[in-house]
Amino acid sequence: MRHGARTRRGALGTAALAVSLTVSLTAGCTHHGRADDRAPQHTPAPAAPTTPSAPAPSVTAAGSPLAVKIDNVPAARPQTGLDAADVVYAEQVEGGLSRLMAVYATRLPQTVGPVRSARESDLELLRQFQRPTLAFSGAQHKLLPLIHRAPLRPESPDRAPAAYYRGTAKAAPHNLYLHPAKLLPSAPGRAALTTGFSYGPAPSGGTPTAARTVRYPAARFTFTWSAERHRWLVAMDGTPTVTTDGARVAPATVVVQYVRIRSSRYHDVLGNHTPYTVTVGSGKAQVLRDGRSFDAAWSRPAATGGTTFTAADGSPVNFADGQVWVVFAPAP
Structure with missing residues (x-):
């Protein structure tokens, strides 16, 4: 299922990307030096972020998922639509802060954001x-x-202004929201999640774990096991993570993936270099599921492939069915 989707990627390369994306940076920039503050050209009447809708129907054929960059500073919380994502990646950005990338394949919420x-x-x-x-x-x-x-389809407010709007509950730049249905006609389905992840029964062994915290220089994530919900309750910077409708964000599996974080060639307006999170290669990881932590090795030999997680004997470390959070932590 996953490998079939990836083998077609090469054929979709340059020709599919001849589409031009024009993003103007003449508007005011944020403290990270990016054009996040500008409102779309054709913005619907501003409104507070709406509650995610019922899941959109899935299709069985492999397709292309939706990835949304989501603001994660305190002023941007609570977020909208985060609980509907199949996979949430957490990465370190400038100033030691964090940002999220939410990937949607099995269902599309009505609204996602704030987008950054x-x-x-x-x-x-x-x-x-x-x-x-x-x-x-x-x-x-x-x-x-x-x-x-x-090899992706970039959709910023400049390219798809009708898909975005400015909410009124937060100040700019933390109030830009997306209507996913304006970009995708329907959820592509589970086959679009070509992540390399393995799902199934829990591995043997593991260490009983009540909570796990991952720290960045200016941010932290804590995942606390809830036996009642059989999920990991997320807290960020010491505050429980909820969506705008009050739902607690609670993934079934949490992955702490140790990676190299180096400086990129880009920097913000203050001259701080943007961190580059290296996700191709190999390293150590911990997989949290069912109230236990499992040591694992991660491997992604090529950018065009997904990431596998294996135990010391080479067997796959299965994830629990449900949302997965992958937190990229600096390798020791």
């Missing part, structure tokens, strides 16, 4: 999917040519 800017390492991470749609608010102008050439 793309980073160079997002392009490497997204190579595992078959020409995914990337929803983002903008990017550093020197990064835009790379986004043009990447």
Whole structure:
């Protein structure tokens, strides 16, 4: 299922990406030096973010998922539609803060956001999917040519203004929201999740784990096991993570993936280099499921493939069915 989707990626490459994306950076920038503040040209009447709708029907054929860059500073919380994502990636950005990328394949919520800017390492991470749609608010102008050439479908407010709107509950730039149905006619289905993840019964062994915290220089994630819900309850910077409708974000599986985080060639307006999260290669990881932590090794030999997680004996470390959070932590 997953491998079939990836084998078609090469044929979709340059020709599919001849579509031009014009992102103007003449508007005011955020403290990260990106064009996140500008409202779409044709913005619907501003409104507070709406509650996610019922899941859209899935299709059985492999397709292209929707990836959305989501703001994660305290002023952007609570987010909308985060609980509907199949996979949530957490990455370190400038100033030691964090940002999220939510991937949607099995269902599309009515609204997702707040939407923020793309980073160079997002392009490497997204190579595992078959020409995914990337929803983002903008990017550093020197990064835009790379986004043009990447094997994805970039959809910023400049390209798809009708898909975005400014909410009234938060101040700009933390109030840009997306209507996914304006970008995808329906959810592509589980086959579009060409992540390499293995799902199934829990491995043997493991260490009983009540909570696990991952720290960045200026952000932290805590995952606390709930035996009642059989899920990991997410807290960010010490505050429980809920959506705008009050639902607690609670993935079934949490992955702490140790990766190399280096400086990229890009920087913000203060001269701080943007971190680049390296997701191709191999390293150590911990997989949290069913109230236990399992040591694992991760491997992604090529950008066009997904990431596998294996135990010491080489057997796959299965994930539990449900939402997965992958937190990219600095390798020790």
